Amino acid sequence: MAHQTRARASLKKFLASDEDVQPVDKRSSELEEQILIDPAVLEALREVFLGTNVIEDESKIRRILDVRAEILRSWSEARDSFISIGRALISLEETLSKTEFQRLRSGSERVFPFSEATATQFRQIARAVDNGRLPYEACPGSYGTAYQITLLDDEQLAIARDRGLLRADVTRREITLLRQETRDKSLLPGRVNKSLLQEERKRLKRREQQISEELETILRRLKELSRLLDREDDDTE
Template sequence: MTGKPTSFVLGRAEVARRPGSPVTPAASSLSGLPPRSQVDIVRTAHRELRNPDEYVREIARLWREAQQSFLAIGRYLVQAKQKLPHGEFQRMVEASLPFGRQTAYELRMIAEAVDKGRIPELKLPQSASVAYQLATLKPEDLAAADQDGLVRSDLRRPEIIAWKRERLRRSAGANHEALARRRARLAEIIQRHEEELEKARRELADLEEALGGKVIIEGMAEEQG
């Protein structure tokens, strides 16, 4: 790319790696802002890139940072729920956090899935919504997803949604077959018992005739006229 070089502010990771780097004009102009605002602006600053490889590297780095952030948030939420007095956690989420109850729940589920060893941290999807899809699978479904190669960091939402639908379809098909087999088995049992009952009725009629014409109806004996 030609033209006058564009000045840029180093991201937080670059600043950490270069403690001796001079402060840029853009960074020095932040001196009047609160410390939190300075960090936010440094994190969101960008520089001119030159080729696809650089774009991929930078975007992937930021995406990894996003993954680390939602996992850390989830861990703090788990900790807060465990340590805060009853009712205070819910009030904190509803009144003070920048997201609602559902998001807080999803982030907690992700953190618990990682920290309980259900999903290896290195294989955690880089999107919170995708990670949640994995984190909430039943143990047998998660094992199947892992076997099918879905427990990985670059998993995309359409993949896991399609996999869950197909597994549900197969499960419904297998369940239908099991129900059909059970129905056939019950029909066989009923037919066998009906045949045995009919045989018992004929034998009973023969016994009644041999005993002098007494008829037994529903357990009560009556003399025939």
Template sequence: MSGKRSRSALKNFLLAEDPVEIIAQPAEDPRASAMLAVGAVEGEALEVIRDVFAGTALPDDPVKVSRILRVRSEIQKEWSDVRDSFLAIGRALLSLEYSLTKMEWQRLRQGSEKLFPFSDATATQLRQIARAVDSGRLPREECPGSYGTAYQITLLSDAQMQIARDRGLIRPDVTRREIMSLRREALEASISRKSAPSLPGRLNESELRAERRNLARRREELRAELRAVETRLQHIDQILGPDEENESSTPA
């Protein structure tokens, strides 16, 4: 009996002296390490991922979350570079416009597709964006990365611009659809006001001025589009020749 107690006491002594040798340590989980790295990223981006992938197991996968965050960061940088590129192009075109005579500038616009990798209509949009940014109407840090979306913002009247700011729409990641929705809403409201009977002697001068500015912008857009159409027709006529054009317009 005493011998058994001695062996038991010895075993307990060894366990107490060096438990590390007896108890195996769990292997390090690489997924846990990855999760720690993910935890260092701002919480806002993680919340976005949880919202987008709600109902799936992805938010609990640190490897995939890390990959999405890394790609998101790369895309945001490239998107910012795109914005800087079209702003630089718009500013260069404005500088060129100021250095040429009116006739020379018109000729350049007519030959835009021969000189540059875009149409005159696109050049008009880029110039207008650059003008809005440089004037402070559309701050550079709030300018979207898509020139199409940025151009839609420049078409907003002062009153519409204020509404857009109040709604948080003047931001780099705003979508073209959001701005177009605001413009449609403003147009419908304007039509509704015009169709309603107005009190005699009342005239909203600020609204008329805003409407005139919008119409002037639209007129410039249509002129640019018409010039682009005429230029394209001239190119087609040069390729087909006058005989081809006459044959196509002559009934069989």
């Protein structure tokens, strides 16, 4: 009984602290270990801590990598948890009669550590993932954000896909603004949502900066490789 109480308390805490997070695919411990030593990650750490002694401190680097792995697991578990709960509730709906399930819904908070409104969101997200409307890899780690995506109609979903909004790190605000913009457009053709456009511009500028930094890294490496190859050619002559 005490174990069940603690489990419910933990789940309530998880539901209460729902935020926009970026989930990752669940991986085996072997694959996680490979990620820990991913050269791209180590290169990123070198750039982040350039000019410091952190990269030379094995204990600090190991700690950073350990925390990174822990965060990746937590993000994955958050998404997997509410999808799993939704699927379980759907299976229960299929087991009970319509009247019985309605009784369960009305007493949801007495049986489960969440309200019927939250249970409805879990079920809708699970259905969207299982029928492919919301691809698993694009499902946000926040069930609130994931639920907002399930509310999009076919036209809105197509717009979201074209704008790159069907991604794991999309925010609830981006989806809400999209819904608002498309709703406004249906009433007043030709009008656009300025806030949504500003949000998209910020996101694209951040992406532009990331690409620019990646390109600089590639160019530096290419120059270094060219010097090494030229030196090798000189030595062989």
